[in-house]
Amino acid sequence: MTAGKKSGARQGATRSGLRSTSGNADFPQASKVRVGLVGVTGYTGMELARLLAAHPFMSLTRATSRSEEGRGLADLHPFLRGTAVGELAISAPDPEDLARACDLVFLAVPHGAAMSLAADLLRRGLRVLDLSADFRLRDKAVYERWYATEHTEPDLLTESVYGLPELHGAELAGARLTANPGCYPTGAVLGLYPVLKNGIAGDSPPIIDAKSGVSGAGREAKVGSLFSEVSDNFKAYSLSTHRHTPEIEQELSRIAGRPLTVSFSPHLLPVNRGILSTIYVDLKNPNMPLRDIRSLYAEAYADHAFVRFLREGALPDLRSVRGSMYCDIGLVKDERNGRLIIVTCIDNMCRGASGQAIAGANLMCGLPSAAGLGLIPLAP
Amino acid sequence: MTAGKKSGARQGATRSGLRSTSGNADFPQASKVRVGLVGVTGYTGMELARLLAAHPFMSLTRATSRSEEGRGLADLHPFLRGTAVGELAISAPDPEDLARACDLVFLAVPHGAAMSLAADLLRRGLRVLDLSADFRLRDKAVYERWYATEHTEPDLLTESVYGLPELHGAELAGARLTANPGCYPTGAVLGLYPVLKNGIAGDSPPIIDAKSGVSGAGREAKVGSLFSEVSDNFKAYSLSTHRHTPEIEQELSRIAGRPLTVSFSPHLLPVNRGILSTIYVDLKNPNMPLRDIRSLYAEAYADHAFVRFLREGALPDLRSVRGSMYCDIGLVKDERNGRLIIVTCIDNMCRGASGQAIAGANLMCGLPSAAGLGLIPLAP
């Protein structure tokens, strides 16, 4: 909350260019897409608010939270002070109210809580971008086994689009319901896509050794996420049992055109944002030159500006994608045993959650997929 | 360096909105201000490049470094991959070349190295925004005592403008030479300005207990800045002897209209960006109500959108200004002894260096002071 600022002052700032990122002559204010955000207290909610605060064609009209109802958004998230989004009052989630005030709703609520709310909003004619896991898995039984929750809206599982823009851009155009990909699957699938699409991997299941920042665990108060548990520390967790495993396998199998398993090993990094995945693949032909493999990657991502395929010898790091939509990919071939090592980096909060949700929502609404996402990474 | 991207791809991304932040219908590309950046390897150089990559009215035409000549800018700073700025080739610094290619030059070189280069560029008709300490102190003798360096361009000391936009906006308009304020002085001066301008402080010298992130020490390889020296550590340094002391005293004395000393105590925080200053002032009238003091702050910054004066009871934190131009200010009155405690937060790299330099350069070139600076803080 900024105190004592005359309302004219901010207007002046707008006129003088401060808010230049949110104005755009080609897309008049009146026709902005009205969006709602259900679940604004967590990290994905915070990140959506950050991105919407500067989005040229979207206007945040509702931000909901039961526990914080009535507070100003900038009072809850002080980094938003001084922005128009920050002045929004938080309301309780109410489908009827959302239907009146919004064209599209982002659901940033825990898995299990999203499915019925999504169904309700769809019935009211809204578009829904769900950031939970509820609509990612095509197979009801797989969902129920891994999430230990009954799926009450199985019909929507076939309708929902998996919102990875590089792979599903066409389906996203005009979709009613999008399942935003998980953070780990985003980096893993983008890293393996050129290999599997082109059928150059051997039979051994790929290994995805992934390391994530702590924001991926959410903003829930739990001992395991405390600073003094995580800082100056590092650990592996949920090896071979993490819930993103079936999601990764579903997408990779779809790309490969055959059923595929992986060894997926998540680790917890003492950083705020970012996932680096080190991926090991045995090549069908161990003598395949790196140059030929690189060509497949260059071709696969030639038209996708958010994937940066690095020059030979370069490897990505987290900070070079911090706060942005970029997925950086580096390749190494271990010539001593013919293995391909793929290293990918994303910002788990932006590319791995809220930024990707904006990209999906852009496409659902007929906007350019990169609208509002031209973010330069923050380093250091 | 992004490999294998067809040139058409990036064009496509631009057309589809990815680079929407850098386009603006009101200010045609052809008339962008051409700027140069001397010293691109350090943190202030990196941050200038980040900001210029998205600046709607400035175009980076030269980036210089003797040691990195010939490399691509994105090869040196991989976070810039995929941006137009990142494709610029680093050149050796050459005043003649800079004069041909630029309208204004940012100097991000160590103190001592800036003064003669600035003079040379000014003679060639360029505008100069100097981020070093060389033109901040009005008094040659003070400069030479604190910096142990002869000042070879004393005439320019009177011409140069101290680039704090809230206090010197009028002088900056059209200036030829601007001295960008130091990082610590920025937070200290903005925090004390309303108190000193209104003459409510007592005689006891203010205490500025300041805590800075490590990027303030620069990107030079030195043991004291190594991760394993700084991480999980904290220390005070240069108590009462730091070179920003005379700069703070010069500006505060100017505001107060009387000579003033301070106790300035810098500390080194294990964070990348940010300075928090806790400032202690004895009040002339210890019974002055906090409400009245708050009115002075609200009034002083009513027209300055980059200063966020917090509501009563709120205190700033570093991450709420990370990556942005905001200076957040909170006030506490210690009613038990009549002291005023002012807490200010800035991002030392953005507000405390490169962002403020952009604001100054904007004003020097007749652009809105906030152009290209509508940055939403990155939290977490």
Place this chain on the structure above:
Amino acid sequence: MTAGKKSGARQGATRSGLRSTSGNADFPQASKVRVGLVGVTGYTGMELARLLAAHPFMSLTRATSRSEEGRGLADLHPFLRGTAVGELAISAPDPEDLARACDLVFLAVPHGAAMSLAADLLRRGLRVLDLSADFRLRDKAVYERWYATEHTEPDLLTESVYGLPELHGAELAGARLTANPGCYPTGAVLGLYPVLKNGIAGDSPPIIDAKSGVSGAGREAKVGSLFSEVSDNFKAYSLSTHRHTPEIEQELSRIAGRPLTVSFSPHLLPVNRGILSTIYVDLKNPNMPLRDIRSLYAEAYADHAFVRFLREGALPDLRSVRGSMYCDIGLVKDERNGRLIIVTCIDNMCRGASGQAIAGANLMCGLPSAAGLGLIPLAP
């Protein structure tokens, strides 16, 4: 929990020197002081367990926690795997059982919960070292005002000893009930003691600008202590209202022999352990030479090996005391305005809590105050 270790193996390790720190020829095992630890889940409990695992003259016979009853201590705190202490089973707190099994009990429970339990244990003939705030303040009314809790054992307030070994060593010898000092007061009081005892401070209330690591906030699950809230961040909090204020003022007034107030400003550092306090004092005689002030410090701490008074020009840092009992003190005189700046560093978990508790308990039991505390700091 270490699996699959034959019991003989650990014996062998003991015999071959692994546990040499816990054996001592002069003090036979049979006569070890039997101690209990009530509240083993938090950070002070963890640190007490760490120190007791290597204490030559104390044996941990009970570790209690309602929520973790039945688990092995090393199962809860894996760093204890392989130690004898780690094999202890956690029990529910039961005064009768504690009385049977222990000579002295450490209370590591929240304030308010300690007072009646302490009284009960004292009635049963045990000695009690209380790490909460319940017995620190002499004045019932002051306690009740600052802690908003009724004090039900006011008689014990006069009996309890304030457990700062350098200042209260004589009273601690043989005491029944010791109130372990707060973490912030420890660094503040040790820093100001020579100044106030010798009456060289002026009338202006001292300023204590203190910066603490996050473990000081405890191991309770709360959003404000999450990694992604604290890391790469910094803030001030509870300025002039922190509960350690009356404790600091009580001890300083006792030393000075006159009522004294302070400005106490706590800040939250993104580090695990440590408190650095920057203390500002106006001198009665602003021209008093630093050399003379230094003599007072040297003399005050000449016989106290845990206080390291640094050579002129040196300032302390957190990591140089990490994991140890040291309180490092550096002095600077701001000659430009006659102020004395005192910088102190402690490890808030060891010196500021559990280590100091061990020192107090040592003295209560007739052991050397430094027994089990010869800890070399861990750097980096």
Place this chain on the structure above:
Amino acid sequence: MTAGKKSGARQGATRSGLRSTSGNADFPQASKVRVGLVGVTGYTGMELARLLAAHPFMSLTRATSRSEEGRGLADLHPFLRGTAVGELAISAPDPEDLARACDLVFLAVPHGAAMSLAADLLRRGLRVLDLSADFRLRDKAVYERWYATEHTEPDLLTESVYGLPELHGAELAGARLTANPGCYPTGAVLGLYPVLKNGIAGDSPPIIDAKSGVSGAGREAKVGSLFSEVSDNFKAYSLSTHRHTPEIEQELSRIAGRPLTVSFSPHLLPVNRGILSTIYVDLKNPNMPLRDIRSLYAEAYADHAFVRFLREGALPDLRSVRGSMYCDIGLVKDERNGRLIIVTCIDNMCRGASGQAIAGANLMCGLPSAAGLGLIPLAP
């Protein structure tokens, strides 16, 4: 440097128990092993000094550094203030002087610099524990290829013992020259030893995905190790080309009794200390029950107290070994594809360098291997 401490004070502290860790009735002071430390400025030198400060049977008589000659050790490394070791004056390295003053010398110098110095000291009758890579590889040609340095003392390559105490304890007893294992190889070899010794691995080369804290890069001033390059960041480096690769392969081949290659992938963690290795092995029999594999680990390390083999379901983390000699090992079997995943954690500075060097030196001198190493990990 501690100022103003009367010499009697420290004596008093000793008598009262402060230095109890360094006294031992069974091993009189006079017969302590006199050790020298060549290269005291770096992190391994610091850690050796920390450990020697509390070693009951070793006395540090020389600490050398060309650049710091004449300074007190505690002046260079302030955490040592107040210890006897800290009062030692740093001298220039001089083989003749070392021969007079020492029985054994630790070499903590860069690879290439150790070989001739070791030879010289051995000729003078000293024992040598070399922490560099100079004597780790048996094959001169392999050394010269990976380190791009001529090996001038090839005869010593066959004499030197690889100082992993669990595997080479017998050879270390009485050895003249010990090559201390590299930090990465320590965790990798201990993790794979039971698998390879028992021949249960398949033919596919093991993958070692290792993540190390920054202290492993040494205390040399370089941009890549700066706080602002490493903090809140993470990256892979030297994939398949790191110099520890041939060392790992040499030891694993020796254990397996057949030539073996690995995929070794190091990563840089934003932590001070620690290496976690996630190791992937295909099993010869994919259906081998985890229980049987666990038995092999339990048996292999039954007599080795510094290896903690965790209970089923538990995984190690860095902080649980911080500052200690422990190597923690957890096992997971990915039942979906029959892979074994081994996770190991060590403190790279203690177990991965200086602590292991002490263990080796203990055995070389006929002391118990764990003497001076009964260190409880520091958490958090």
